[in-house]
Amino acid sequence: EVQVVESGGGLIQPGGSLRLSCAASGFSxxxxxxxxxxxxxxxxxxxxxxxxxxxSTYYADSVKGRFTISRDNSKNTLYxxxxxxxxxxxxxxxxxxxxxxxxxxxxxxxxxxxxxxS
Amino acid sequence: xxxLTQSPATLSLSPGERATLSCRASQSVxxxxxxxxxxxxxAPRLLIHDxxxxxxxxxxxxxxxxxxxxxxxxxxxxxxxxxxxxxxQHRGNWPLTFGGGTKVEIK
Numbered sequence: 001e002v003q004v005v006e007s008g009g010g011l012i013q014p015g016g017s018l019r020l021s022c023a024a025s026g027f028s029x030x031x032x033x034x035x036x037x038x039x040x041x042x043x044x045x046x047x048x049x050x051x052x053x054x055x056s057t058y059y060a061d062s063v064k065g066r067f068t069i070s071r072d073n074s075k076n077t078l079y080x081x082x083x084x085x086x087x088x089x090x091x092x093x094x095x096x097x098x099x100x101x102x103x104x105x106x107x108x109x110x111x112x113x114x115x116x117x118s
Numbered sequence: 119x120x121x122l123t124q125s126p127a128t129l130s131l132s133p134g135e136r137a138t139l140s141c142r143a144s145q146s147v148x149x150x151x152x153x154x155x156x157x158x159x160x161a162p163r164l165l166i167h168d169x170x171x172x173x174x175x176x177x178x179x180x181x182x183x184x185x186x187x188x189x190x191x192x193x194x195x196x197x198x199x200x201x202x203x204x205x206x207q208h209r210g211n212w213p214l215t216f217g218g219g220t221k222v223e224i225k
Contacts, residue, residue, distance in 0.1 A: 044205065044216055044217070044218045044219045045154075045156075045162070045205055045207075045216040046216070047213060047214045047215070047216070060213060061213075094161070094162065096162075099214060100209070100214075101150075101209045101210070101211060101212065101214070102209070103209070104152045104164055104167045104207075104209065105152075105154070105162070105164065105207070106164040106167075106173065107161065107163075107164075108161040108162045108163070109161055110159070110160060110161045111161070
């Protein structure tokens with residue numbers, strides 16, 4: 001079965017760092033475009049970051065310079081390294097296959113909650 | 119940035135009724151539009167891609183239409199599990215954006 005499962009969320013103070021993980025099964029992370037999408041409380045979905053199969057990375061302006069997307073091919077796992085966290089980064093973070101101008105987000109994980117608060 | 123505007127924000131209907139959801143783009147996205155279903159606490163699910171193509175395993179009661187700037191998602195007869203939030207999304211250019219969502223609630 002093709003699926004992704006996120007982990008690593010939690011409560012973190014403003015200015016702190018956190019690393020989210022996304023374990024994939026049924027397909028290879030290294031051969032696919034992989035994305036992070038978030039949903040802040042009461043808000044809609046916001047694309048956050050994308051890594052191409054070739055390794056190129058892209059970020060939303062709201063996280064550029066603070067977040068880094070990466071992957072470990074041996075573990076078939078995608079990561080999102082989040083630094084200098086702010087209150088407005090509070091959201092459920094979803095991992096999804098796809099998300100480039102060439103393909104759609106499918107499948108998605110169930111998400112992991114990140115809360116930035118003192 | 120392409121802005122996607124969904125209407126209505128909330129749709130109150132009964133099981134068995136027909137649901138019609140709209141998504142309007144601020145500029146043409148050709149047919150590069152998808153619809154996702156999001157139930158609370160669950161993973162979002164791809165329903166329709168490239169404006170009118172059902173994703174694998176999606177029931178025939180879901181259909182999509184449109185091109186350019188105006189798109190429609192139709193649920194022909196609502197089942198209890200269809201009450202959820204629906205988002206449209208384009209992949210016309212960077213950045214990829216989503217609409218604000220339409221909540222389909224039980225009347």
